[in-house]
Amino acid sequence: MSEIKSWTTHRDAKQQKLENAASLLDGKFAKTKDAKELLELLISSNDKVVLEGDNQKQASFLSKVLASVDPEKVHGLHMIMSSISRPEHLDIFDLGIANKMDFSFAGPQSTRVSQMVADGTMQVGDIHTYLELYARLFVDLIPNVVLVAADKVDREGNLYTGNNTEETPVIVESAAFKDGIVIVQANEIVDKVPRVDIPSDWVDVVIPADEPYQLEPLFTRDPQNITELQILMGMMAIRGIYEKHNVQSVNHGVGFNTAAIELLLPTYGEQLGLKGKIVPNWEVNPTPTLIPAIESGWIKSIHSFGGEVGMEKYIAARPDIFFVGKDGSMRSNRAYGQMAGQYALDMFVGSTLQIDKYGNSSTVTNGRLSGFGGAPNMGSNPTGRRHSTPAWQSLRPDNDPLGKGQKLVVQMVETFGSNKKPVFVDHLDAEEVRKEAKLKNVPIMIYSEDTTHIVTEEGIAYLxxxxxxxxxxxxxEAIAGVTPVGLRSDAKTLADLRARGIVALPEDLGVSRGQAKRSLLAAQTMDDLVEWSNGLYNPPAKFRSWS
Amino acid sequence: MSEIKSWTTHRDAKQQKLENAASLLDGKFAKTKDAKELLELLISSNDKVVLEGDNQKQASFLSKVLASVDPEKVHGLHMIMSSISRPEHLDIFDLGIANKMDFSFAGPQSTRVSQMVADGTMQVGDIHTYLELYARLFVDLIPNVVLVAADKVDREGNLYTGNNTEETPVIVESAAFKDGIVIVQANEIVDKVPRVDIPSDWVDVVIPADEPYQLEPLFTRDPQNITELQILMGMMAIRGIYEKHNVQSVNHGVGFNTAAIELLLPTYGEQLGLKGKIVPNWEVNPTPTLIPAIESGWIKSIHSFGGEVGMEKYIAARPDIFFVGKDGSMRSNRAYGQMAGQYALDMFVGSTLQIDKYGNSSTVTNGRLSGFGGAPNMGSNPTGRRHSTPAWQSLRPDNDPLGKGQKLVVQMVETFGSNKKPVFVDHLDAEEVRKEAKLKNVPIMIYSEDTTHIVTEEGIAYLxxxxxxxxxxxxxEAIAGVTPVGLRSDAKTLADLRARGIVALPEDLGVSRGQAKRSLLAAQTMDDLVEWSNGLYNPPAKFRSWS
Incomplete structure (x- = not known):
């Protein structure tokens, strides 16, 4: 009945590309010096290309090579990247090699992204959370080529990605089974990999990199920078949220607020008798400030999106806590981690730059298109959730027989940011950014409807x-301090909200402001963290004040 | 600072179990006849055990063996299963081998599950969607032992799972990197697997099964059973939803309603000039009723949760459409599929057994605790979604400057079910089931707040x-026909709702009732499907009327 047509056009195109490159390949292996020529043969103009740019790990050799290809030969690429992190990620747009971008996060490059969108150099497909972007790799953003990074590759082409497995498996799977081309940069070619993270069957081309991939210690927070205001907020959160709602599983954002909580568990949490009662299970990167809580026996399990520089030996020595392979190194997995962060947790605790009078928040500020990362995925109430936990169920409305619980989504902010500007505003800068960047919707990080609690130095709002x-x-308004939004609050309303348990001040929670001292932190310096770890934690040089 | 304790208790326990079983193992390999003794040595009482019970594929050899172990030696297991499908899945509770269950779906065994919960034989942890259950494997349901099924295993222990890869990778990963024990039943031991789906590094024990794993053609719908009422509803859906909202990506439930739509695309859809304009991208099992739409060039890509018996050769010959490995067989993946189904699609279209007057729906009826499966995950609006598509954006509220789009969640039902009972009811049976089974919440499949459209033979409600x-x-009420709920509707309200576009009848959509004939289906029999496939589709015996 059907007309005669080819059903193998993708496979044929892949085959043709690999044949064109055959003289540069010894089996799956290529030479470092041939990388540019190879990409020119394996990537066609207008291809959809995933360039691995995790939060931490960057396919930095391949991104440099991609920026060096001849735009006459390769142009108009549609890039798909979870993180825009390096200058050449944007250079390829200036050079005309790429013209469209679907992405999640653009922290370090957010100003330049804004400019490129404004001047038309970059067409934005859309901005996603990590999990959405991975999901689309199997639906309407199926890649023609993926460029990823591995630690070690054996002679057959099996990949070892170790601690920083991150998003590599999900990217590779989307291409390997849809006749995309999987190109891997390798730190090292070895006879035998410590373990196989990705089978050689799924890999087409391996190129030894000229230097190891870039890896940033993004989630290391020096306890020395934690303020007493943050300690006060942490104490309130522990009493007024963690304890009150009997929270068992949690994701912490990457700020000093949550680092403070991590360092208060073994001291303040212990005083409250909460050890063994709250937060045994975590989905979080292996942040060094978790070490004292782990060593004190507070934590049963941690699954991680990615690795963290300096934590390798400590993780290897704590397989009861972390996900560790037989080889002794962690297996991180950003796709499964985001899945767990969305669907399996009692609570997400994050921070933000602006909160509007309704409770919507955003980290997008004028001139910076920073994207979403993972926060909106974890900091939202997945309405498809059907299983219940005591914390989730504690938010169930009383007056609805068909009602159900909700994920706790907590924003912790000081009422004024480090730039002395009010965090609480009538209108988010994101509303302006929407217009400038011609976005379909206002780039709100966490919507009011999903936000269940806000913690400031003034108190907690149980939204x-x-x-x-x-x-x-x-x-x-009641917890927004002396910001313009906060100044609208009055004593009578505050008293009423406190009486009805909608707002709690420190004294309502039995939290003593006087106790909020830096001496209450289980570790006050990086050196303390190293000591807690019995010397297993090895901070990156920039965090070391000693030699 | 910390007290001296072991951080390798899981690893040590695993090592001890494997040492106890050493005499039964040759490397990773065991003999079929030793399976019972092996499980008694590798599973401890009270362990958390994942037993693979996909929708289609069942680790049926291992489930039989598990039901044969000595309850004196192994008891009190906490089972984690996506699907309760086989009698021995419940026998282990009668025998005392297991006492607690976390699960997703219990279709074939739902009556017995209800009884076991009522009489206390089974304690239900909770009922999940598939994606939630997988998510918890990394957080608070980390397994001690997983029992999974593979097609072929090579001498090193690499697994080939082929078309029915399904949930095996996510289950194995949760155990392999947290010192759980990965036990695999193999249909066949071979020198070389067609491809590696799961690396041998992640596998501890391989047991040749006494017979191939059970595999059911769950998603095959014989076109002969599609009624003209279903055809009418399908025509309305195509005009009033697919075309109207410009739907590009979709998941179809497994009923005859959506099978009708699949078979109307190449005929009715073609007449409407919609080819190339709607639904190029699908997340769906490879259902045979998709064949005519594929052959007619309607579909660009299909990613699948699992396989479907009889479709293997057809899929292998259509790699432009399906996700197919270098070996020529499909790679399905239920975890990534559910992720895509939740986050990357414009629309979910399903069916249900009851819808209450508010629009909440459930397939749970009295005496049957059938669970959720994947529908609530795909049939919900993920509030963490930040990317936009025309269909999603078409549901954006006009009156909210901070508003955003929404996933289309469509329920298609005839107003009376095949049992002649009204589908539209004032109260769901699920409310009673909640009480009987002492569930925390009413087991609602899809909540009113997530349901955007309901289609009946009367018309479409644009909720x-x-x-x-x-x-x-x-x-x-306006589309609920002569059910008690529908009888409350009156002509004036209906006219008003039609005028405002909230309800559309067939004539409002330009759909002619007279055209809704079986002859409009692109295939009317299984034989037609085989013909469309050029003989590549090979229906299972029970669907063959010819020899």
Whole structure:
């Protein structure tokens, strides 16, 4: 019945490309010096290309090579990248090698991204959370070529990605089974890999890199920079949220607020008798500030999106806690981690740059298109969730027989940011950015409807208890300090909100402001963390004040 | 600072178990006849055990062996299973080998599950969607032992899972990197696997099965059973939803309603000039009723949760459409498929057994605790989604500057079910089931708030356009026919709802009832499907009327 047509056009195109490159390949292996020529043969103009740019790990050799190809030969690429991190990620747009981008996060390059969008150098497909972007690799962003990074590759082409496995498996799977070309940069070619993270069957081309891939210690927070205000907020959160809701599983954002909580568990948490009662299970990167809580027996399990520089030996020595392979190194996995972060946790705790009077928050500020990363995925209430936990269920509305629980989504902010600007505003800068960048929707990180608690140095607003938007606004005003939003609060309303448990001040929670001292932290310096780890944690040089 | 303790208790326990079983193992390999003794040595009482029970593929040899172990030696297991499908999945509870269950779906065994919960034989941890259950394997349901099924295993222990890879990778990863024991039943031991789906590094024990694993053709729908009412509803859906919202990516449920749509695309859809304009990208099992749409050039890509018996050769010959490995067989992946189904699609279209007056729906009926499967995950609006598509954006509210789009979640039902009972009811049976089974929440499959459209033989209710619960109820009543709920509708309200585009009847959509004939289906029999496939589709015996 059907007309005669080819059903193998992708396979044939791949085969043709590999044949064109055959003289540069010895089996799957190529020479470092041939990388540019190879990419010119294996990537066609207008291809969809995934360039691995994890939060931490960067396919930095391949991104440099991609920026060196001849735009006459390769142009108009549609790039798909979870993280825009390196200058050449954007150079390829200036050079005309690429013209369209679908991405998740652009932290370090967010200003330049904004400019490129404004001047039309870069067409943005869309901005995603990590998990959405991975999901689309199997639906409507199926790649023609993927460029990824491995630690070690054996003679057959099996990949070892070790601690920084991160997003490599999900990217490779999307190409390997849809006749895409999988190109790997390798730090090292070895006879035998410590373990196989990705089978050689899934790999087409391996190129030894000229230097090891870039790897950043993104989630290391020096305890020395934690302020007493942050300690006060941490104490409030532990009493007023972790304890109150009986939270068992959690993701922490990457700020000093949550680092403070991690360092308060073994001291303040212990005083409260909470050890063994709260937060045994974590989905989080292996941040060094977790070490004292782990060593004190607070934590049963940690699954991680990615690795963290300096934590390798410590993780290897704690396989009861971390996900560790038979070879002794961690297996991280950003796709499964985001899946767990969305669907399996009681609580997400994050921070932000602006919160509007309704409770919407964003890290997008004027002139910076920073993207979303993973926060909106973890900091949202997945309405498909059907299993229940005590914490989730504690947010169930009383008055609805068909009601269900909700994920705790907590924002912790000081009322004024480090730039002395108010965090609480009437309108988010994101509303302006939407217009400038011609985005379909305002780039809100976490919507008011998903936000269940806000913690400031003033107190906690239990937003999930509010019955109306007016009441929600009043609760936010009550903890917004002397920001313009906060100044609208009055004593009578505050008293009423406190009486009804919608707002709690430190004294309502039994938290003593006087106790909020740096001496309450289980570790006050990087050196303390090293000591807690019995010397197993090895901080990167920039975090070392000693030699 | 920390007290001296072991950080390798899981690793030590695993090592001890494997040492106890050493005499039964030759490397990773065991003999079929030793399976019972092996499980008694490798599984400890009270262990958390994942037993692979996909929708289609069942680790049936290992489940039989597990039901044969001595309950004196192994008891009190906490089972984690995506699908309760086989009698021995429940026998192990009668025998005391297991006492707790976390699961997703219990279709074939739902009556017995209900009884076991009522009489206390089975304690239910919770009921999940597939994706939630996988997510918890990395957080608070980390398994001690996993029992999975492979097609072929090579001498090193590399696994080939082929078309039915399904949930095996995510289960294995959760155990392999947390010192759990990975036990695999193999249909066949071979010198070289066609491809490596799971590396041998991740596998501890391989047991040749006494017979190939059970595999059911769960998603095959014989076109002969599609009614003209279903054809009418399919025509309305194509005009009033697919075309109207410009839907590009979709998941179809497994009923005859969606099979009708699949078979209408190459005929009715073609007449409407929609070819090349709608639904190029699918996340769906490879259902045979998709063959005519594929052959007619409607479909660009299909990613699948699992395989479908009889479709193997057809899939192998269509690698432009399906995800196929270098060996020529499909790679399915239920975890990534559910991830895509939740986050990357414009639309989910499903069916259900009951819809209440508010629009909540459930397949749980009295005496049957059938669980959730994947539908609530795909049939929900993930509030963490930040990327936009025209279909998603078409549901954006007009009156909210901070608003965003929404996933289309469509329920297609005839107003009376095949049992002649009304589908539209004031109260779901699920409310009673909640009490009987002592569930925390009413087991609702898809909540009203997530349901954007309902299609019946009467018309379409565009629920996303309603402003209040009262209006939503009126829209549902207007298409609920002569059910008790539908009888509350009146002509004036219907006229008003039609005028405002909240309800559309066939004539409003330009759909002619007279055209809704079986002859409009691109294939009317299984034989037609085989012919469309050029003989590549090979229906299972029970679907063959010819020899």
């Amino acid at each position: 999930y208890k509010t019955d109306s938007m007016a009441e929600r606004q009043a609760a936010i | 996303y356009k309603t402003d209040s619960m009262a209006e939503r109820q009126a829209a549902i």
